[in-house]
Amino acid sequence: MIEQIIDFEVAREAMVECQVLPGGVRDTKLCRVLKSIPREAYVPEKYKNLAYMDKNIPLTGGREVLNPLVLSMLLELAEIQSDDLVLDIGCGLGYSTAVLAMLAGTVVALENDPAFVESANTVLQNQNIDNAVVVQGAHAEGQPKQGPFNVIFIGGMVDEVPHALLEQLDEDGRLVCVSTYDNASRGIIISRHGDSFSVNAALDVTAPKMLGFEKEEQFSF
Template sequence: MDLKFQREAMLDQLKERGVDDLRVLAAMRTVPREAFVLENFRDDAYRDSALPLTHKQTISQPYIVALMAQALELKPTDHVLEIGTGSGYAAAVLAQLSREVYTVERVGDLAISAAEVIRKLGIQNVHIRFGDGTKGWPDEAPYDAISVAAGGTSVPNALFDQLAIGGRLVIPLGPVPESQKLLRIRKLAKDRYVEDDLGNVRFVPLLPDTD
C-alpha cells in the first residue's frame, strides 16, 4: 500500500475534524506512524483508530495525537513532559513542535523499543525514562506543557507541581475509561487553574507502579 498517500489522506481527515494548527499538521506529515506500529498492523498505520501494542497498551489514533498536540499550544522553545511513552509516536510528533521532550514509560520493554525507533529516525530531542509516570520527571521541571497519555480520576500532584505558571496540561480524566473527558488545564498560579473540555475519550489507566 502507498503509505505516503494514506498519510496525506489522514491529514485531510484531521483538518475535517478541526485540527487547524499548521505546525501540528506539518508534524503529523513528518513523523512516519508506520515506524511505530507493530509489523502486522503496518498497513493500518494511517487508519484513524488506536492500534494494539504489546503489554496490553495501544498507540492512540492519529486524531487524538493531533488534538492533544494542538491543545498544548506548543512553541519551538517549549520544554514538554509526556507521561506514557507507549510506542513513542506522540513523543516524536511533540518533538517537531518543541525544544525538548521528556517522556516517562512504566513498561520497560516499551521504553526500550520506543527509544530504538526514535534513534533510528534521527530524532535527538526526545529523552525517555522508564519509571512511574505519576511522579513526572522532576529533575527537568518546570515544563511549559505536559501531555498525559493515560487516564485517571485526578491530576497527580507531582505533575501539576512540575507545570510552569502559564503552562498547559492535557489529560484524560474520569471515573472509568468509558466516561473519560480530555481536559486542558492551564496553570494560572501555584494553586489556580482553568479547565477546557476537549471531548470524550478512552485511554488506558494511569498506573503508579512500575513493571
C-alpha cells in the same frame, strides 16, 4: 493470502486530510508535522498496515497508541511552542514523542514499560530525532528533576491527576490529558498560575485508560 501493500506516504497525507482536518484541527504546523512523521515506524510490526486508520493501535499489556485525531486534538489544545520543555507521559513506542519533538524545544518522555523504552529510543534515533529521550519510570510520579515543564502531556485517560505532577509545571505551564469531567470523558487542560490551577474541559473525546492514575478506593464504616 496476499498481503496488501500500503503506500505509507499517501496514507499519511490522507490521515491528515480525511481525519485530522475534518475533525476540527486547524494548527497548520501540527498538520505539517503529522504529514512528515512515519507513524508506521512506531506501531507493532503486525499492525503497520493499520497505522493510519482512525483507531487506536493495540500494544502489549493492554496499552494502545492513541488514534490520530484524538492525539492531534489534545496536542493542539496544549498550544506547544518551539522553545517549550515537554514531558510526554506514557509514550508507548514513541509516536507522540516524535510529534512533540517536532513542535517543541526538548521532550522528555516517561514510560513504565522497559521494552517500550528501548524500542522508542531506537526508533527515535533511527529517525534522527535528537531533541527527545525516553526514560523509564512510574507515570504518576513524573520527572521532577527534569522540570519544571512548560507542557505535560498524558497520552491516555486518567481518573485523576496527582498534585505532584501539577507541581512539575512551570509558571503558565499546561497539562493536557483525557479525564472524566461532569460524568463525561473530556479532553482537559490544566493551567498553572502561581500556586493555583485552572481546569478547562475543552474537548469531547475518549482515550484508552492510562494505568497508574486510578483514584484511591474510598472505604466507609
